[in-house]
Structures are given as structure tokens and as C-alpha cells.
Amino acid sequence: MLCSICKERQATLHLTKIEGDKMQKLDLCDECAKANGMDDPSALMGADLTLGLGASLELDPGAKIAELKCSRCGFTQADFKKSGRLGCPECYVTFAQGLAEMLKPMHKGTRHVGKAPAALMAEREAADRLKTLEKKLARAIETEDFETAAAVRDQIKELKGAAPVKGG
Amino acid sequence: MKPMKNLHEFLISPGEAARQHGPKDCIVMSSRVRLARNLRNAAFPTWAKKLERVRVLDAILPAVRDLPEMVDSFAEPMDTLSPLDRQILVERHLISREHAAKSTGSGLVLNRAETFSVMINEEDHLRMQALRPGFQIREVWQAIDRLDSALEQKLPYAFDSELGYLTACPTNLGTGIRVSAMLHLPGLVLAEQITPIISSVNKLGLAVRGLYGEGTEALGNVFQVSNQMTLGETESAIVERLEKVLAQIIEHEENARQTMLEKRPKVLFNCLGRAYGNLAYSHIISSKETMNQLSLLRLGVDMGLFPGAERALVDELFLVTQPAHLQKLLSDKLTAEERDLARADMLRERLKVLPRPAMG
Numbered sequence: 107m108l109c110s111i112c113k114e115r116q117a118t119l120h121l122t123k124i125e126g127d128k129m130q131k132l133d134l135c136d137e138c139a140k141a142n143g144m145d146d147p148s149a150l151m152g153a154d155l156t157l158g159l160g161a162s163l164e165l166d167p168g169a170k171i172a173e174l175k176c177s178r179c180g181f182t183q184a185d186f187k188k189s190g191r192l193g194c195p196e197c198y199v200t201f202a203q204g205l206a207e208m209l210k211p212m213h214k215g216t217r218h219v220g221k222a223p224a225a226l227m228a229e230r231e232a233a234d235r236l237k238t239l240e241k242k243l244a245r246a247i248e249t250e251d252f253e254t255a256a257a258v259r260d261q262i263k264e265l266k267g268a269a270p271v272k273g274g
Numbered sequence: 275m276k277p278m279k280n281l282h283e284f285l286i287s288p289g290e291a292a293r294q295h296g297p298k299d300c301i302v303m304s305s306r307v308r309l310a311r312n313l314r315n316a317a318f319p320t321w322a323k324k325l326e327r328v329r330v331l332d333a334i335l336p337a338v339r340d341l342p343e344m345v346d347s348f349a350e351p352m353d354t355l356s357p358l359d360r361q362i363l364v365e366r367h368l369i370s371r372e373h374a375a376k377s378t379g380s381g382l383v384l385n386r387a388e389t390f391s392v393m394i395n396e397e398d399h400l401r402m403q404a405l406r407p408g409f410q411i412r413e414v415w416q417a418i419d420r421l422d423s424a425l426e427q428k429l430p431y432a433f434d435s436e437l438g439y440l441t442a443c444p445t446n447l448g449t450g451i452r453v454s455a456m457l458h459l460p461g462l463v464l465a466e467q468i469t470p471i472i473s474s475v476n477k478l479g480l481a482v483r484g485l486y487g488e489g490t491e492a493l494g495n496v497f498q499v500s501n502q503m504t505l506g507e508t509e510s511a512i513v514e515r516l517e518k519v520l521a522q523i524i525e526h527e528e529n530a531r532q533t534m535l536e537k538r539p540k541v542l543f544n545c546l547g548r549a550y551g552n553l554a555y556s557h558i559i560s561s562k563e564t565m566n567q568l569s570l571l572r573l574g575v576d577m578g579l580f581p582g583a584e585r586a587l588v589d590e591l592f593l594v595t596q597p598a599h600l601q602k603l604l605s606d607k608l609t610a611e612e613r614d615l616a617r618a619d620m621l622r623e624r625l626k627v628l629p630r631p632a633m634g
Contacts, residue, residue, distance in 0.1 A: 195440040212505075213505035214479075216506060217437075218505060
């Protein structure tokens with residue numbers, strides 16, 4: 107069996123990762139195993155990192171990762187393999203698919219349940235409220251309920267006036 | 275460029291630092307909580323170009339410095355600090371080894387009491403930590419939580435409602451929190467119980483590291499225990515779990531000390547007596563040996579086997595015998611060999627006041 111990374115040398119290390127009903131296989135030659143920090147079988151984190159962002163996607167025919175690059179900062183998949191760090195906050199969107207797989211074994215859960223910035227929460231609540239009011243306004247206009255429409259318009263005006271200044 | 279403030283006039287003296295106390299400080303040397311935060315519109319420090327790092331530093335440093343908690347703080351770019359000063363900050367556990375290696379575009383804000391240290395452009399734009407002597411995990415979390423809430427009013431954090439606070443490394447994602455305690459565990463090491471303890475702590479998803487964090491040895495029988503997972507759990511849940519585990523480790527250490535005294539007093543007295551002899555009578559002694567022997571001396575003092583001796587003296591020596599502190603104190607450029615001589619001279623001199631051990 108050929109190595110799934112270099113596709114040249116004979117694979118000597120065979121990793122299988124089973125998660126739910128999904129199975130991923132990774133076959134590595136000595137060199138590629140070493141290059142990915144997996145010559146030590148106990149280095150499970152190394153396996154997770156490689157399986158998570160790199161190899162597993164290469165193995166997944168549905169995902170084309172050849173040159174996935176962050177549009178904000180120019181960071182690539184290859185850069186992640188080198189450093190294990192991302193380039194900028196936007197990278198979490200760019201590499202969302204690969205990261206999702208990687209986060210599962212790394213953390214207790216994949217959804218944040220802790221603290222959130224108060225200002226951001228207020229901003230988000232205001233945005234949600236604005237959306238609701240705009241829908242209400244559209245409905246009121248549609249049904250020619252102009253009395254409600256005027257009231258809603260005032261509410262929207264008030265909300266927009268009081269909206270916190272967005273940080274730059 | 276020169277720093278606005280002199281670091282050594284600012285820092286608490288080693289003697290004063292050694293006299294600070296906290297609950298259970300015979301085992302828990304210090305408690306610390308660190309939060310990782312980043313700005314929304316900038317590349318993470320390791321990927322950012324120099325200009326961008328400087329721009330981020332210029333935005334963050336004044337914002338942190340002007341917080342009420344940071345009144346009269348030491349707030350400086352790293353490139354104003356000499357390599358020796360940075361090493362001193364590492365030995366004080368006020369900055370990481372990684373941060374000591376940074377220069378242009380990185381910075382530090384440290385408060386007067388040295389209970390808050392904010393590293394700017396380490397691996398993340400912000401690595402803010404609260405620290406206190408003794409077992410005070412909950413208190414340090416509350417302190418850093420307040421600092422963070424004040425700072426978020428001024429800086430646009432990178433935050434995602436699904437993933438939480440976005441960090442350079444996915445291992446810090448979510449809460450960005452690392453809760454840790456520095457533990458002095460000579461009893462468990464002497465009783466050869468440390469390995470099973472470490473492995474059971476690891477099984478609970480907690481990391482055990484050496485004195486200076488990631489990838490360092492447990493010099494002086496000092497171990498750092500901290501959480502590893504940051505996503506999918508609330509900060510309070512992480513803090514509580516660590517509190518529980520630490521309470522258990524403390525109990526094990528206390529038992530190990532008591533059992534040694536009751537069941538194997540000769541082995542214990544032999545270790546302590548030799549440590550005393552080595553420290554009080556050596557003429558050449560390395561930093562590593564000093565830490566290991568001072569750890570035993572600290573154990574003896576805490577167990578009342580050196581009547582009249584103060585732990586503060588041992589803790590002060592623990593600090594001032596480390597390479598950068600020693601170098602600074604002697605204000606000469608010394609080679610490692612010269613330092614080993616100077617260190618032994620200092621120990622012989624300072625330990626003259628230490629009474630001989632009262633054992634068996």
C-alpha cells in the first residue's frame with residue numbers, strides 16, 4: 107500500500123479514526139510519519155492535527171483542498187501544517203470544514219458555552235430586533251395597515267439612533 | 275529605545291515577594307488564570323507582518339494601561355527590555371519563555387502588585403493573566419474576568435457565537451482560558467507516588483508540566499497543573515473541576531509527607547540532611563541542583579524539622595539563585611561556571627542564619 111501523503115513510498119504506519127459512523131484511514135510511510143510528528147504512536151494529537159486539517163480532506167473526494175487560502179490574510183493549509191496555528195480570525199471561516207473534524211477530539215464540545223462580550227451580545231440582540239421590526243413593517247405595508255407601519259417605523263428609527271457605535 | 279520605567283525599581287524585591295502568603299501555600303505556590311483574546315481585524319501575531327504587529331500593540335497597550343486596575347503599571351514594548359530583564363521576568367513567572375523571545379511589536383503591562391500581567395502579541399494579541407500566591411483559583415478567575423470585561427469595552431474582540439473567542443491555536447478556542455496552579459510536591463516525589471498521580475490527573479483531561487510551562491522539567495519538585503480543553507465548557511465549570519482535583523492532590527501530598535515521617539523517617543532525614551549540607555557547604559553548585567535541594571529544604575521547614583527557620587528565606591533563595599537573578603545581583607557578566615561559584619558563595623552566606631536541622 108502506498109503512503110497517502112507522498113503517494114510514492116510504501117506505507118508502514120496505518121491509522122484508522124472512527125467517529126460515529128464515519129471512518130477515516132491514513133497510511134503513512136516512515137518519512138511522512140516522521141514529518142507529521144507521528145513516528146511516536148502515542149502522539150495522538152499529531153494524528154488529530156493531520157487527520158483534521160490536512161490528510162482527511164485529501165482523502166475525502168468531495169472536498170477539494172488543493173489550495174484553500176484565507177482571502178483575508180493569505181494563510182494556507184500548508185502554513186497550518188507547518189505551525190499548527192491559524193493566520194487570522196477569518197481563517198476560522200475559511201478552514202471551517204477541516205477545523206470541525208479537528209475540534210471534536212480536542213475539546214469537550216464543539217460549541218462555545220462560556221463567556222461572551224457584553225457589547226457584542228447587545229449589538230447582536232439589537233440586530234435581531236431590527237430584523238424582526240423590519241419584517242413587521244413590510245407586513246404592515248403589505249396589508250395596508252399604515253397605523254402599525256408608522257409606529258413600527260418610529261421604533262426602527264429609535265433603535266437605529268440608539269445603536270452602539272461599532273468598534274473599528 | 276529606553277523603557278519609561280526602570281524594571282528593577284518597579285519589581286517587588288525577591289525578599290518581599292517571598293514573604294507574600296496565600297492559603298495552602300506550603301503546597302500551592304501560586305494560582306493563575308490566563309485568558310487569550312484577539313482583535314477582530316488583524317492577523318494573529320505569528321502570522322502578522324511587523325507593521326501590523328506594531329499597529330496592534332499601539333492599539334492595545336494604552337487600552338490596557340489605562341484600566342483602573344493598571345494604575346501606575348509597568349507598560350512597555352518588549353524591545354525596550356534587555357535580554358537579561360526579560361529572563362528575570364520569566365524567572366518570576368510574569369511572562370512566558372515564548373514572550374521573552376519576542377521583540378518589536380510585542381509588549382507587557384504589569385500592575386504594581388504583580389497580580390496582573392498582560393502580554394501583548396505573544397501567540398495571541400492578548401494573553402492576560404491574574405496570579406496570586408497560594409490556592410486562590412476562584413479569586414484569580416474573578417479578577418481576570420473583571421479585567422477582561424473592562425477591556426472588551428475598549429477593544430473589538432474576535433468572537434464567534436459558535437466557536438467563542440477565536441485564538442491563533444485551535445487548542446485555546448472558545449473560552450481561551452487556562453487555569454493553572456504551581457504545586458510543590460516533594461512528598462509525592464520522595465514517596466514515588468508522583469507518576470501514578472500525574473497519569474490519573476492526565477486522564478481527567480488536565481495537563482501536568484514543569485516549572486516553566488510547556489516542555490520543561492519539574493525542577494525543584496514543582497509541577498504546574500492546568501486544564502487543556504477550552505471549548506464546550508463554561509469557565510466556571512473548568513475552574514471548579516480544577517479546584518476539586520487540586521484539593522485532592524493537596525491531600526495526597528499532605529498524606530505522603532506524614533507517611534514518610536511516620537514510616538520512613540530515616541530516608542526523609544537523610545534527604546533533608548544532605549540537602550542542608552549541600553546548600554550550606556558547597557563551593558560550586560548549579561542552578562538545577564540548587565532548586566532540587568532548596569525544594570527539600572522547603573519541605574523540611576514546612577514539616578517543622580528546621581525549628582526557627584523561615585520559609586520566606588528558602589523561597590527568596592529559590593528566586594535569587596536562578597541564572598538571570600544572580601547575574602543581575604552581581605551586575606557582572608558571568609559565565610555559567612562563574613555563576614556556580616557565586617551561587618555557592620551566596621548560599622553559604624545566607625544559610626549561616628539557618629539553624630541545623632532538628633532530626634532524630
